[in-house]
Structure formats: structure tokens, C-alpha cells
Amino acid sequence: MxxxxxxxxxxxxxxxxxxxxxxxxxxxxxxxxxxxxxxxxxxxxxxxxxRLHNGYHYPRSFSTAYRSRLNFSRFLHDYRPAIATNFVKLYAIARLSSKVSSRQFEYFCQNIEAPFTPARTSFADLFSPRLIAAVYETQEYAFDAxxxxxxxxxxxxxxxxxxxxxxxxxxxxxxxxxxxxxxxxxxxxxxxxxxxxxxxxxxxxxxxxxxPTQLKLKHEITELSLIQLPPELENIAVTVMDGPFFSFMPFPDRGLSTFTHVRYTPHAAWIEAANDGLNPYEMLKNCDRATNFGYMIRDAQRYIPCLETATHQDSLFEIKTVLVRNEGDDGRPILFEVxxxxxxxxxxxxxxxxxxxxxxxxxxxxxxx
Ligand SMILES: Cc1cc2nc3c(=O)[nH]c(=O)nc-3n(C[C@H](O)[C@H](O)[C@H](O)COP(=O)(O)OP(=O)(O)OC[C@H]3O[C@@H](n4cnc5c(N)ncnc54)[C@H](O)[C@@H]3O)c2cc1C
The missing domain is CATH 3.50.50.60 (FAD/NAD(P)-binding domain)
Known part of the structure; x- marks a missing residue:
């Protein structure tokens, strides 16, 4: 030092x-x-x-997945009181429109040495076998902000x-x-x-x-629905891979779960351009906050039928800012620009x-x- x-x-x-x-x-x-x-x-x-990432989310960006694996244990050690571990994290692979197959996902997890096991029947049975090819129990946690x-x-x-x-x-x-x-x-x-x-x-x-940064930024106005899960899904978190699907994770500070959908969570998006005069915070303040929860849940319950009884409690709206260059591989490196x-x-x-x-x-x- x-x-x-x-x-x-x-x-x-x-x-x-x-x-x-x-x-x-x-x-x-x-x-x-x-x-x-x-x-x-x-x-x-x-x-x-x-989500305290542990690599699983990034099968298309080996470097992001690998860095997540390394940083996961360090974060867990440094912020232990803020980490919720009292749930089972399932990753499910969609049969159609997924950018990874279940075999590729398994191979990828082995490569980054991320622990996974085929889900127990009681968990796998929550999913529609017509739409989901495989379900895995993984090690991923949530932080309490x-x-x-x-x-x-x-x-x-x-x-x-x-x-x-x-x-x-x-x-x-x-x-x-x-x-x-x-x-x-x-x-x-x-x-x-x-x-x-x-x-x-x-x-x-x-x-x-x-x-202004040389790397281009993309801003998205996002909606995280906060939901009460049905009893069948208590203490369970799910991410369906890898495409226009959905995810729910515990949100410890509110005792609820966040619910997001790749298609419906972004309400608007734009790539920043020099002198475009668009202040992201102002854009968020002025946006229409009608919830997309109805769309999200209708799609998701096709994959997990018992989600039908999940109830929408609230929505958090926030700007999400990402690097344009990682649009294709979904990688999440840091930007550090002098x-x-x-x-x-x-x-x-x-x-x-x-x-x-x-x-x-x-x-x-x-x-x-
Ligand atoms: C919808 C969504 C879901 C996400 N999910 C995850 C996830 O599951 N796991 C994960 O690891 N990451 C996730 N992220 C990313 C993660 O939230 C961010 O990487 C992280 O919070 C960024 O931290 P930050 O301190 O840079 O930004 P912020 O927390 O936004 O802090 C920036 C601060 O700067 C202040 N500020 C701005 N301009 C000025 C100014 N001119 N003067 C003074 N103050 C100013 C703002 O008020 C703000 O408090 C998600 C992000 C979003 C939006």
C-alpha cells in the first residue's frame, strides 16, 4: 500500500x-x-x-464470470453482516430462445469452478418441463443495501x-x-x-x-418490481437463462423479492451522445411510472405456474448505466478512465x-x- x-x-x-x-x-x-x-x-x-454475483449470470463473458468468482468470496468476507444466504438460488435454462444450452451452462460452470448440482425434484417440479430444459441449484447470495x-x-x-x-x-x-x-x-x-x-x-x-468518457454509455430507465412470492417459492430465487427471460431475488431491506424481466424491466433506453442535453436523473424524474409488472408476471408464469399468485407490492425505478461495448456479451467490467x-x-x-x-x-x- x-x-x-x-x-x-x-x-x-x-x-x-x-x-x-x-x-x-x-x-x-x-x-x-x-x-x-x-x-x-x-x-x-x-x-x-x-445479487452478489458468483459468475453464473455471465456465460457469454468468461472474464466477467471469472472476476465475479474471485471477487465473490472477498466481498462475502468483507461485508458478511450485509449478506443474505437464507435462500436457494436456482438457475434454469430455457428450451427456446436461450443463448446457452444446459450442456453449455454446465461446461461453463465447470470452467469457472462455480458449484452447481441438478435441482432436487421438489424444486425442478416448480418449472414447466415444456419450456425449461434444466434447473440447477447454485451458490449465489443477496446483499442488503x-x-x-x-x-x-x-x-x-x-x-x-x-x-x-x-x-x-x-x-x-x-x-x-x-x-x-x-x-x-x-x-x-x-x-x-x-x-x-x-x-x-x-x-x-x-x-x-x-x-466525457471515451467509452460510450447506455442509460436505461428500469423498473424493479417488488413482490411477495407465493408460499411454494418462499426462500427461493430464480434466474432463467439466457435471453428474454426473468429473475427474482430476495430484497432483504424490504423483506420482499425483486422481480425483473429482460423485456419489460427497461422502460426506455438511450445511448449518450455528446451535448445531447439529456440528464439521466431528470429523465427518470419525468418518466411515466406505470408498472410493467402485469406483462412480466404473465410471461413468467408460463415457466413457473405458481407465480400466478405472486403479488405486486411496489416498484423501484432507477437509471441503469452500462458500457455500450458490452451490449453483445453482457460483460460487466469496470470503466476506469483518466x-x-x-x-x-x-x-x-x-x-x-x-x-x-x-x-x-x-x-x-x-x-x-
Ligand atoms: C436495475 C439495476 C439492477 C442492478 N442489479 C445489480 C445486481 O443485482 N448486482 C450488482 O452487483 N449490481 C447491480 N446493479 C449495478 C449496481 O447497482 C451498480 O454497479 C452500483 O450500484 C454502482 O454504484 P455507484 O456508486 O457507481 O452508483 P450510485 O449508487 O448510483 O452512486 C452514484 C452517486 O452519485 C451521486 N451523484 C451523481 N451526480 C452527482 C454530482 N454531480 N454531485 C454529487 N453527487 C452526484 C448520485 O446521487 C449517487 O448517489 C444494478 C443496477 C441497476 C440500476
Whole structure:
């Protein structure tokens, strides 16, 4: 670990901003964390499917699957109080329209050394044999975002990170190094710093003075339905692979399950273009929030008939931001980009929670060079 005697601003108090702030502060940096909302972890880091990935989800991206396997045990160790393990995770392979067959899925799991067994009859019988070719019991868990928030707040306090809530950052004014840069908030207050880590996820290209990322971003307005599962599916989570199917996972903070469908979870999507003037947060605020749950469940109950009695309790709407280049293989690597015009600014996008360890490695490399 190198000693960082720098003043560093981290913009964005989601899981990435909080973790990066703590990581830098533990190496001696004087870190100030800016978050536009009134609490930490209220955006994508809360409104998500809560899946602690263990590789299974990525049969088309070996590198993402393999990294997930490595990061899974580390995350489990570091955030144990936030992890729910009290359910059985089933992966089912659709007979039609799946991009993987059951044989390919088995081969893939063996390759990444992810544990799986054919599902016990009591589980397999929940599925329509006409539409599902195989069902596997796997090892995949869920995280409780509210507990993660609490753990991170404690760790930030211990590491001495200063936190500024309700503070949107509007601009970074650059200068010739070693003169400090100025971080300007919505009220025009200015904070001098030597480095800036931009961890604003959907807002990544929204701060004046930070060069837009070279890798193109796609934003989706997504709906996660929160449902009460029928008694037959209590303590069960399911993902149907690999195509226009659905998934349900525990959402521990609400005592419900999230329900998503590849076809109906995205309500709108666009690829960011320079100067398109589309602020993802504003787009979400103004979108129509009529639920797609009816469509989702009608399709899903063909595969698992007892889902017919699942009840819709609520929906979480959030912007999901992904790299355009991974549209085809569904891979979820981190984006870690040094600003093209100011090398003391770094923008990063995590893609999934457990990738945080890849971000730490990238930070170490950045300060080594
Ligand atoms: C629908 C959905 C499902 C997902 N499912 C999973 C899953 O099951 N498992 C998994 O591992 N990952 C999942 N993800 C991805 C995961 O949620 C993200 O990778 C992760 O939360 C990103 O963390 P973050 O801190 O970068 O983003 P965020 O949590 O969104 O944090 C960014 C923060 O920056 C703040 N901000 C933005 N602009 C500014 C500004 N100018 N000034 C100050 N603050 C600003 C925002 O308010 C926000 O709090 C999912 C994402 C979505 C949307």
C-alpha cells in the first residue's frame, strides 16, 4: 500500500464513491466525499437486484464470470453482516430462445469452478418441463443495501473521510499542476484538491470540466418490481437463462423479492451522445411510472405456474448505466478512465457491486504511474 498525502475529492456517495473514499483515506489521503442526495447509497446502489454475483449470470463473458468468482468470496468476507444466504438460488435454462444450452451452462460452470448440482425434484417440479430444459441449484447470495450503507458510513467515519451531503458538484476548475483544482458545488462554494475521483454512475458525464468518457454509455430507465412470492417459492430465487427471460431475488431491506424481466424491466433506453442535453436523473424524474409488472408476471408464469399468485407490492425505478461495448456479451467490467485533458481526474463506473476490488487495483496502478 502506498502512502497518499493528497487532498482528494470523491464525487458521488454510492457504493463506489464511499468505498473509494475509504480506500484512499486509509492510505493517508485527506478525502472529502460529495453527494447530491441527503443520504449515502440512495441511488443505483440501493435500487438494484441485490445479487452478489458468483459468475453464473455471465456465460457469454468468461472474464466477467471469472472476476465475479474471485471477487465473490472477498466481498462475502468483507461485508458478511450485509449478506443474505437464507435462500436457494436456482438457475434454469430455457428450451427456446436461450443463448446457452444446459450442456453449455454446465461446461461453463465447470470452467469457472462455480458449484452447481441438478435441482432436487421438489424444486425442478416448480418449472414447466415444456419450456425449461434444466434447473440447477447454485451458490449465489443477496446483499442488503441498507446494511451496506450502515457499514460504509461506519468505515468512512473511522477512516476520517469528510462527507458533504446535499451537495451536487457542478464544475471542476482545472489548473496547471501542482496548483490545486477547484471543486465547485451548486452554491458556488469552492474546495481545492489535488485529485478528483468521479463516481457518479449515471451522472458520470454531467460535471462541467470533466471530459466525457471515451467509452460510450447506455442509460436505461428500469423498473424493479417488488413482490411477495407465493408460499411454494418462499426462500427461493430464480434466474432463467439466457435471453428474454426473468429473475427474482430476495430484497432483504424490504423483506420482499425483486422481480425483473429482460423485456419489460427497461422502460426506455438511450445511448449518450455528446451535448445531447439529456440528464439521466431528470429523465427518470419525468418518466411515466406505470408498472410493467402485469406483462412480466404473465410471461413468467408460463415457466413457473405458481407465480400466478405472486403479488405486486411496489416498484423501484432507477437509471441503469452500462458500457455500450458490452451490449453483445453482457460483460460487466469496470470503466476506469483518466480524464483526457486533466490527468488528475479519474472517472469510474463499477457495473456491479463486487467489481469494487477491480477498482482498487486500478487505483493502485494509477498512483504507481
Ligand atoms: C436495475 C439495476 C439492477 C442492478 N442489479 C445489480 C445486481 O443485482 N448486482 C450488482 O452487483 N449490481 C447491480 N446493479 C449495478 C449496481 O447497482 C451498480 O454497479 C452500483 O450500484 C454502482 O454504484 P455507484 O456508486 O457507481 O452508483 P450510485 O449508487 O448510483 O452512486 C452514484 C452517486 O452519485 C451521486 N451523484 C451523481 N451526480 C452527482 C454530482 N454531480 N454531485 C454529487 N453527487 C452526484 C448520485 O446521487 C449517487 O448517489 C444494478 C443496477 C441497476 C440500476
Amino acid at each position: 502506498v502512502q497518499l498525502n493528497h487532498a482528494i475529492a470523491v464525487i458521488g456517495g454510492g457504493f463506489y464513491g464511499c468505498s473509494v473514499a475509504e480506500y484512499l483515506a486509509k492510505q493517508g489521503a485527506e478525502v472529502i466525499l460529495f453527494e447530491q442526495a441527503s443520504d449515502l447509497m440512495t441511488r443505483a446502489s440501493y435500487n438494484n437486484q441485490a 441498507a446494511v451496506l450503507r450502515r457499514l460504509l458510513a461506519e468505515r468512512l467515519a473511522k477512516a476520517g473521510v469528510k462527507i458533504r451531503l446535499d451537495t451536487p458538484i457542478e464544475q471542476i476548475i482545472s489548473s496547471i499542476s501542482p496548483a490545486p483544482m477547484q471543486v465547485i458545488d451548486h452554491q458556488g462554494n469552492s474546495t481545492p484538491v489535488e485529485y478528483v475521483f468521479n463516481c457518479t454512475y449515471s451522472g458520470l458525464n454531467g460535471v462541467v470540466g470533466i471530459t 480524464d483526457a485533458n486533466e490527468p488528475r481526474i479519474v472517472s469510474m463506473l463499477g457495473s456491479k457491486i463486487d467489481n469494487i476490488y477491480d477498482a482498487y487495483t486500478a487505483i493502485d496502478d494509477y498512483f504507481k504511474h
